[in-house]
Amino acid sequence: MNLPEELFNRLLAAAQDAARQAHCPYSNFRVGAAVLSSDGEIFSGCNVENASSGLTVCAERVAIFRAVLAGKRSFQAVMIYTPTLTATAPCGACRQVLAEFGDIPVIVSCCDGPHRLQTSLSELFPFAFGPSNLGR
Numbered sequence: 001m002n003l004p005e006e007l008f009n010r011l012l013a014a015a016q017d018a019a020r021q022a023h024c025p026y027s028n029f030r031v032g033a034a035v036l037s038s039d040g041e042i043f044s045g046c047n048v049e050n051a052s053s054g055l056t057v058c059a060e061r062v063a064i065f066r067a068v069l070a071g072k073r074s075f076q077a078v079m080i081y082t083p084t085l086t087a088t089a090p091c092g093a094c095r096q097v098l099a100e101f102g103d104i105p106v107i108v109s110c111c112d113g114p115h116r117l118q119t120s121l122s123e124l125f126p127f128a129f130g131p132s133n134l135g136r
Contacts, residue, residue: 001105003077012110015081018044032081033059035067038074043067060094077106085113099128
């Protein structure tokens with residue numbers, strides 16, 4: 001599935017704006033994410049690092065958590081942006097959190113260079129553990 005150009009640009013702009021707000025004093029690795037709910041709303045998030053590394057939260061999870069707070073449970077797309085020369089895919093923890101909400105058909109990672117990664121969550125994270133594994 002390809003996103004219409006206007007929607008792609010809106011998601012990318014939201015992810016880029018979020019990356020500028022990242023709290024990353026330890027890694028200096030800014031990440032912004034934007035999720036598109038099934039009803040067309042966009043929610044963004046940035047990475048928030050912590051001196052206790054295990055408490056750091058990734059941009060993708062912040063964006064999903066903000067959407068959940070607004071009552072969203074179904075998503076069409078996720079846009080990830082890093083100000084790097086190559087695109088960065090979501091980490092394993094983010095993939096697991098995204099999988100909680102079913103297969104998201106469009107996951108796009110963009111950067112300042114020409115490289116772009118576009119896939120679906122099921123391709124990015126096959127055999128994900130989810131609600132069905134708990135008999136639900």
